Amino acid sequence: MSALLSVQSLTVRTGALELVSKVSFEIEPGARMGLIGESGSGKSMTALAVMGLLPARVHSSGSVLLDGKEVVGAPERTLVPLRGNAAAVVFQEPLTALDPLMKVGRQVAEPLIRRARRNGEKLARREVRREVRRLFEEVSLPEPDRVSHSYPHQLSGGQRQRVALAMALSCRPKLLIADEPTTALDVTIQAEILGLLDRLVRDHGMALLFIGHDLPVVASVVDQMTVLRQGVAVEQGPVGQILREPRHAYTQELVDAARTFDAALEGSA
Amino acid sequence: MSLLDVRNLRYSYDGGEPVLRDVSFRVESGMNVGLVGESGSGKTTILRLLLGLARPDGGSIHFDGEPVRSGERSFMRSYRRSVQTVFQDPYSSLDPRQSVGNIIAEPLRSLGIPGPRREAVGQALDAVDLPRDVTSRYPHEFSGGQRQRIAIARAIVAHPRIVLADEPVSALDLSTRVRIIELLKSLSRSVTIVLVSHDLGVVAALCQKSVVLDRGRIVEAGETAQVLRHPEHSYTKKLLASVPRLPA
Numbered sequence: 001m002s003a004l005l006s007v008q009s010l011t012v013r014t015g016a017l018e019l020v021s022k023v024s025f026e027i028e029p030g031a032r033m034g035l036i037g038e039s040g041s042g043k044s045m046t047a048l049a050v051m052g053l054l055p056a057r058v059h060s061s062g063s064v065l066l067d068g069k070e071v072v073g074a075p076e077r078t079l080v081p082l083r084g085n086a087a088a089v090v091f092q093e094p095l096t097a098l099d100p101l102m103k104v105g106r107q108v109a110e111p112l113i114r115r116a117r118r119n120g121e122k123l124a125r126r127e128v129r130r131e132v133r134r135l136f137e138e139v140s141l142p143e144p145d146r147v148s149h150s151y152p153h154q155l156s157g158g159q160r161q162r163v164a165l166a167m168a169l170s171c172r173p174k175l176l177i178a179d180e181p182t183t184a185l186d187v188t189i190q191a192e193i194l195g196l197l198d199r200l201v202r203d204h205g206m207a208l209l210f211i212g213h214d215l216p217v218v219a220s221v222v223d224q225m226t227v228l229r230q231g232v233a234v235e236q237g238p239v240g241q242i243l244r245e246p247r248h249a250y251t252q253e254l255v256d257a258a259r260t261f262d263a264a265l266e267g268s269a
Numbered sequence: 270m271s272l273l274d275v276r277n278l279r280y281s282y283d284g285g286e287p288v289l290r291d292v293s294f295r296v297e298s299g300m301n302v303g304l305v306g307e308s309g310s311g312k313t314t315i316l317r318l319l320l321g322l323a324r325p326d327g328g329s330i331h332f333d334g335e336p337v338r339s340g341e342r343s344f345m346r347s348y349r350r351s352v353q354t355v356f357q358d359p360y361s362s363l364d365p366r367q368s369v370g371n372i373i374a375e376p377l378r379s380l381g382i383p384g385p386r387r388e389a390v391g392q393a394l395d396a397v398d399l400p401r402d403v404t405s406r407y408p409h410e411f412s413g414g415q416r417q418r419i420a421i422a423r424a425i426v427a428h429p430r431i432v433l434a435d436e437p438v439s440a441l442d443l444s445t446r447v448r449i450i451e452l453l454k455s456l457s458r459s460v461t462i463v464l465v466s467h468d469l470g471v472v473a474a475l476c477q478k479s480v481v482l483d484r485g486r487i488v489e490a491g492e493t494a495q496v497l498r499h500p501e502h503s504y505t506k507k508l509l510a511s512v513p514r515l516p517a
Contacts, residue, residue: 038442187307187467187511188307189307194513216513216515257446257447261470261473262515264470265470265473265509265512265514266497267494
């Protein structure tokens with residue numbers, strides 16, 4: 001089977017500064033890859049490059065094949081249909097991803113209507129409403145009708161992230177990119193959202209690119225991992241193997257740090 | 270006698286819903302205490318009250334047997350000497366225009382503590398494992414972990430009895446986090462740490478005692494090991510189950 005996402009020798013630069021250096025990885029349909037790194041490791045730049053969403057004056061080279069299409073250097077008209085259909089993103093802070101002036105029901109309805117139009121269909125308002133409701137139920141939002149009529153600021157952080165997930169789902173993407181999706185959340189809410197993410201990815205047979213700085217979080221969600229440090233992929237492989245036998249000193253340091261806190265929780269510190 | 274004795278604290282902002290309801294706990298000398306909770310638990314409000322930045326609606330705080338009188342200048346001066354703080358964000362808690370030496374010496378100046386400042390600053394730097402020659406440099410030259418070491422040096426320079434640490438490692442990367450916790454642990458031989466944190470793993474690594482807060486109430490308190498091994502309250506159980514850990 002050919003890869004859904006194939007990143008080869010991706011380099012991201014701004015001016016003379018190299019933010020990502022020759023990073024390569026592949027994700028098969030339905031597979032789960034984690035990008036782990038600390039601040040400045042280039043993990044978010046990698047995610048943006050995959051979607052062709054790099055900020056102005058930040059340039060990528062190398063190759064990113066998303067669902068068979070080259071993203072690096074592609075014009076907007078190639079990228080627009082890829083976004084959503086091939087891959088959808090959930091960001092760290094849903095408050096910045098959601099439009100503050102629009103009720104969240106409408107924000108989820110928009111991609112639904114766009115997708116229907118692209119397929120030459122026209123959705124009746126009732127159908128749109130029913131579909132939004134179904135999506136909200138799928139992401140376990142309580143009182144979907146009330147939530148639908150709320151503005152983002154009227155919802156809690158966890159509820160907003162559920163809305164963002166519903167929006168991503170409405171595009172029926174083959175790849176879900178989650179960029180630090182639980183970093184801004186309380187730990188109990190984080191556990192709920194991670195559980196939800198896991199279920200959604202499995203139910204829809206989506207592939208997952210999960211980006212995070214917290215090793216235990218990333219390791220609990222994905223099967224394969226790429227460890228980034230200062231823009232370089234220092235280690236890559238199955239999660240179990242990396243945790244058992246980290247080859248790079250930096251990975252070893254991360255694993256040791258995580259184990260220190262785990263041991264403290266077990267009362268053996 | 271307890272170092273800190275917090276009794277039946279009640280507090281609400283501008284007459285709104287109470288954010289602290291009848292909160293009582295003690296801090297004994299030499300026993301680090303972790304105040305654990307999520308957003309809205311009231312842990313930061315407790316810290317504000319402990320610092321004398323706000324007055325409780327009800328209840329009291331005693332330090333070393335004496336009631337904390339936040340309106341009384343002479344009392345607050347000696348209280349501040351005994352109770353110092355480390356904040357969450359090492360990027361905003363240090364004045365960028367001050368040299369590291371001046372930053373660390375600040376409590377000595379503002380509290381009017383006599384004696385050779387250079388030597389006191391040097392000893393504080395030794396304690397946090399930074400070379401003494403960093404004093405002429407400025408905060409922007411340092412990483413997050415090093416900045417937090419500078420903030421800790423400032424907190425201990427006047428030899429306080431308590432350091433209140435408000436999420437001191439949550440802005441730091443995982444490997445740096447371990448090193449700062451190790452540092453705080455080594456310092457707690459001479460100062461008692463009250464750690465405010467949402468992270469049970471961090472509390473477990475540093476504090477012998479834990480106080481678990483949920484929506485302004487203490488739901489569980491006791492020896493940390495006991496709380497972790499046999500959590501009694503459903504909220505504590507949920508919190509414990511939510512902590513991300515490495516797969517076995």
